[in-house]
Amino acid sequence: MSFSIEQLARHPKFLVALRFLAEALRNRYDHGPRIARVLASHQRWLLTQTAYALHLEYNPALPGSGLTVVGLRDLITHHRVASRNTVLSFVDELLNYRFIMLAPGHTRRPRRYVPAEISHTAMFGWYLSNLAALDLLDDGGRAAALASSPALLDLAQPRMARHCLDTEVWREPPECIGLFLWTEAGGLVVDYIISQMDLTNENADRIDIGRVDARALAAHFMISRTHLQRLLRKSADRGDIGWHDEAKKTRMWISRHFLDQYCGWQAVKLAAVDEAFAWALSVTAGNDPKQ
Numbered sequence: 001m002s003f004s005i006e007q008l009a010r011h012p013k014f015l016v017a018l019r020f021l022a023e024a025l026r027n028r029y030d031h032g033p034r035i036a037r038v039l040a041s042h043q044r045w046l047l048t049q050t051a052y053a054l055h056l057e058y059n060p061a062l063p064g065s066g067l068t069v070v071g072l073r074d075l076i077t078h079h080r081v082a083s084r085n086t087v088l089s090f091v092d093e094l095l096n097y098r099f100i101m102l103a104p105g106h107t108r109r110p111r112r113y114v115p116a117e118i119s120h121t122a123m124f125g126w127y128l129s130n131l132a133a134l135d136l137l138d139d140g141g142r143a144a145a146l147a148s149s150p151a152l153l154d155l156a157q158p159r160m161a162r163h164c165l166d167t168e169v170w171r172e173p174p175e176c177i178g179l180f181l182w183t184e185a186g187g188l189v190v191d192y193i194i195s196q197m198d199l200t201n202e203n204a205d206r207i208d209i210g211r212v213d214a215r216a217l218a219a220h221f222m223i224s225r226t227h228l229q230r231l232l233r234k235s236a237d238r239g240d241i242g243w244h245d246e247a248k249k250t251r252m253w254i255s256r257h258f259l260d261q262y263c264g265w266q267a268v269k270l271a272a273v274d275e276a277f278a279w280a281l282s283v284t285a286g287n288d289p290k291q
Contacts, residue, residue, distance in 0.1 A: 002271070002274035002275045002277070002278040003134065003137065003138075003270070003271055003274050003279070004117040004271060005264075005267045005268055005271045006267075008137075008266075008267035008270055008271055009249065009263055009264050009267040011137050013137050014137065014138060014203055014263060014267070015197065015199055015259075015263070016136060016199065017133040017134065017136045017137055018133070018194055018262075018263065018266055019194060019195055019197050019199065020132070020133050020136060020173055020200070021129060021130060021132075021133040021213060022190075022191040022192070022193075022195035023195040024132070024133070024196035024212070025126075025129065025191045026188075026192060026195050027192050028122070028125060028129070029188060029191075029221075032118070032122065033088060033222065034097060035097075035099060035118060036122075036188075037185060037188075037222075038094075038099065038122075039126070039187065039231065040184065040185045040186070040187045040188050040221075041181060041182060041183060041184055041185070041186055041187055042173060042178070042181035042182055042186075042187065043082055043086075044090070045187065046076070046079075046081045046082075046164070046165060046171065047072070047076060047081070047082060047087070047090050047287060049160075049161040049165070050072060050075055050076060050158075050161055050162075050165055051091075051094075051100075051122055051162065052067075052115060052119070052158075052161065053157060053158035053161035053162060054066060054068070054071050054072060054158075055067040055113070055114060055115055056154050056157060056158045058112070059157050064110060064113075064246060066103070066112040066113075067100070067112060067113045067114065067115075068110040068111060068112050068113070069087065069088065069091050069110060069111070069258040069285050070110045071110075072087055073087045073088070075165065079165055079166075081165075081171065081173060089147045090166055094113075096114075097120045098116055098118075099115065099116055099118065100113040100114065100115050100116060101114060101116055101179040101238065102114075103114065106161075114138070117269065123153070123157065124146075124150060124153055126218070127146065127153055127156065127157060127273065127277075128143055128146055128147065130269075130270060131143040131145075131146055131273065131274075133270065134270060134273065134274050142274075142277055144283050145277075145281065146277070148195055152277065152280045152281065152284065154283070155276075155279070155280035156273075156277045156279070156280040157276070159275075159276035159279060159280070160272045160273050160275075160276035160277075163272040163275070163276065164268070164269055164272050167268060167272070169265070169268055170268045170269055170272075171263070173265050174261040174264070174265055176235070176240045176258050176261050177190065177239060177258075177261055177262055177265055179232055179234055179235055179238075179240075180233065180235070183231060184223060184227075185221045185223045186231065187223070187226065188221045189217070189221065190262070192217065192221075193209055193212075193241075193252070193254060194262065196209045196210050196212075197209060197254075197259075198210065200202070204256070205255065205256050206242070206253040206254070206255060206256070207253060207254050207255075207256070207259055208244075208251075208252075208253050208265075209251075209252040209253060210251065210252070211250050211251055211252075212250060212251070212252045213250070214229055214232065214249075218290070221261075224225070235258075239255060239257075240254065240255050240257065240258040241253065241254050241255070241258065242255075
């Protein structure tokens with residue numbers, strides 16, 4: 001059995017799991033900032049997960065299958081996630097950073113690409129972190145199962161990615177969250193905020209985040225301080241975040257509304273992660289492989 005969206009959002013340990021996941025994603029950035037930035041905005045998250053899914057769905061018997069510019073463009077533009085030019089620029093960036101490469105021996109068009117080893121490692125680590133967060137809720141063994149059988153990712157990731165791409169409430173984050181996530185590196189900022197939550201009084205109207213040094217945070221995430229301060233100011237104007245010391249603006253809080261919206265949105269993705277992994281386990285066990 002996997003968790004439903006509603007079960008996750010209402011789970012008493014969900015905030016702990018989300019804080020754990022945010023911290024895990026922050027650590028991934030610290031160990032590989034360049035590739036972590038590929039997922040640092042919501043648009044890039046959708047592009048990356050869709051691209052990786054297309055790669056895993058490659059079937060030699062089906063012309064044009066696998067990761068191609070045409071395949072990625074058609075899926076992404078169909079859901080109005082990004083423009084054709086944005087998709088082309090994204091693929092060019094992945095090639096320039098050598099996160100993908102032309103498939104060996106593939107000469108016909110459309111050109112098919114495959115992820116480099118660093119990309120495989122990053123995606124495996126991302127899925128493993130999400131499973132570990134789910135395990136905190138029920139003392140499950142999802143992460144251990146993936147670690148012992150890495151090929152499960154090949155089944156689970158495309159199912160999860162397509163489900164998220166098809167789900168409007170995931171594609172379109174709540175406005176208070178989207179304010180950050182539709183900007184460059186905005187996802188990193190949200191991960192940092194969530195990872196710093198003080199849950200000793202988690203039912204309060206304001207959740208303490210602690211000291212936030214905007215200058216240091218901007219430098220760490222390689223974004224301009226002005227850009228970060230603009231994001232924080234817009235969020236504060238909405239009442240979603242604020243400071244205990246308004247004059248110095250160092251000790252931050254987030255509103256209950258902001259946190260509730262974030263929890264509901266993350267529950268959509270984590271439910272998809274959980275369902276896809278449970279399905280992958282059932283397939284490998286020989287149960288209902290067509291469902």
